[in-house]
Amino acid sequence: MAVSTEQMNTLAIGVDVSTQSKVDVVHPVYSKLRHPLIAGNKSNTDVTRDICHLLEPKPGVGWWISLSVSLFLLAIGAVATVYTVTTGIGTWGLNKTVGWAFDITNFVFWIGIGHAGTFISAILFLFNQKWRTSVNRSAEAMTLIAVMCAGLFPIIHMGRPWLFYWVLPYPNTRGTLWVNFRSPLLWDFFAISTYFTISAVFWYLGLVPDLATARDRTKSKLRRALYRVMSLGWNGSNRTWSRYETVYTVLAALATPLVLSVHSIVSFDFATSLIPGWHSTIFPPYFVAGAVFSGFAMVMTLMILVRKLMHLEDYITPQHLENMCKVALLTGSIVGLAYLTEIFTGLYSGNPNEIFVIINRSLGPYAWAYWIMFGCNALVSQLFWIKKLRTWIPAIFVLSILINVGMWFERFVIIVTSLHRDFLPSSWAMYAPSITEVGLLVGSFGLFFTAFLIFLRLFPVISINEVKGVLNYARQH
């Protein structure tokens, strides 16, 4: 594929211009106003080598151990899925009062995780935030995998997952009986499948030039064949780049309202019902902010591990993590404000059912879950005001995991505490997940980490071409 310059009619025409060549900047002068985005004074070749090098050697022991653990968790999930499908939804801890609980909690949790990837790849792209180039590739991969994990839960919950395609409006032999376009659950299907598709093509488009780089470098025949097919004959032509950039911007502009719509529509699943605690107009922005918040927490957890284990400290610098902490601070504060607004509107509503839900949530039998949620989200995020904490990586790691826990509990609290004490005290009930449901949650983490580990070994984990484009960010010419 690669054409050696020797194979062509080399024509130096008597002028030896090679001696005059200016090699990559060796001692660049850095601006006083900007910090370089990539540490270590890299040249273009250094970037290619550093990132492609991660793909070439055989995976180490650490990777195999991580993969084995993830596969074990995935196997637990597979057993739980088979048991649920063959026996029935009765294997879960649901009852007549709490008909939605663990499953939907996990669904909303995973969908929310996905939002940070799109936020980084699309919204920060439109805002010209160049630091995104170091993290967008893995954040987008995380999005795709998280959406897959999320999608499993409603499908399993259907009870007959092989009839999943009935949610599509296709001409059928039942009449044609069409789907109900007035139902938020159907909107959810359209929103999530569109979100997955657009995120996947967006991710792949960004990957194509890097796959070409890997193709022209790798020594493994199998990998070269894979990268050759997947890089679609990319040769770095400027006409191609020009159209590519146009479509990349178009996709970013499409993905921006899309990502906001997805969690808004997820919140409609609740907000369009008449259940006190769900029937609330603040749900769409509240859910979107929570989704970006939880997603950034997950990106930070993963990036801290990746930079350490794959030695990417020059690419994912403390500055990147600090920027992400700032986004988490903003979105976490919005979430905290939403909690307070919810309390206020509930208590001020004059509706005894609304008032009861607010009091029952914060002081009732699930108060422990409510205060985990409140503490881990509204309070923990405020710690990012302290510069020492948002630049000290062990602290960021711990706080990001606490936020993940808190955001999982947020969905649990919203769903279960609104249902478990309904309008009729005789039907009040408590909910606890069965071991099968816990198995499904564990399995989704197994799927997430299995897929992410395979991604780390198969594709360039950092966008090589975009990082090369920002190497001169703070350099003075």
Added chain:
Amino acid sequence: MRDSIDAKVVRYTAAFFANEDDLVAGAGAARRAGFEIHDAYTPFAVHGLDRAVALPPSRLTWIAFFAGAVGLVFALTLQVWTSAYDWPLNVGGKPFNSFPLFIPVAFELTVLFSGLIAIGVLFARNRMWLFSKRRVFERVTDDRFVLVLKQSDASFDIERAVNLFARYHAINVIEGDQFV
């Protein structure tokens, strides 16, 4: 095309640069000097290069716009027709043509059509496909920046081109007829 004898054989000159600033400056100078620029090959999207080689902006944004419009019309037609005409169902007493409730799906399909068609046209227009056999300059996916001139007529002066590129720190200048 200069005359009938070797009209088919178009020769190209390729100049190799070590960084993007030299490429952009060299491309601008070559264009002003009257050379016909065939294309440039770079490891990443070099900003300012489109202007330097006078490449008009892509029309793909319009394709994305019209594809989105098609998606919107399709989604609204589908929903109104299935819900209000083909088999109207009374859902909670809502009107059959409950238009505001059709907006979410209409939005999603607008985005889906626009995005997928834009990327499909991008691949088709660039002739990017799974078994593409396009040739690649050595190191251009790593750290080389290549500017290719088309020797479009007999007045093409190779020495003038070489001297021009030398001023912009070109590493190497080669000539050929089959590498693009």
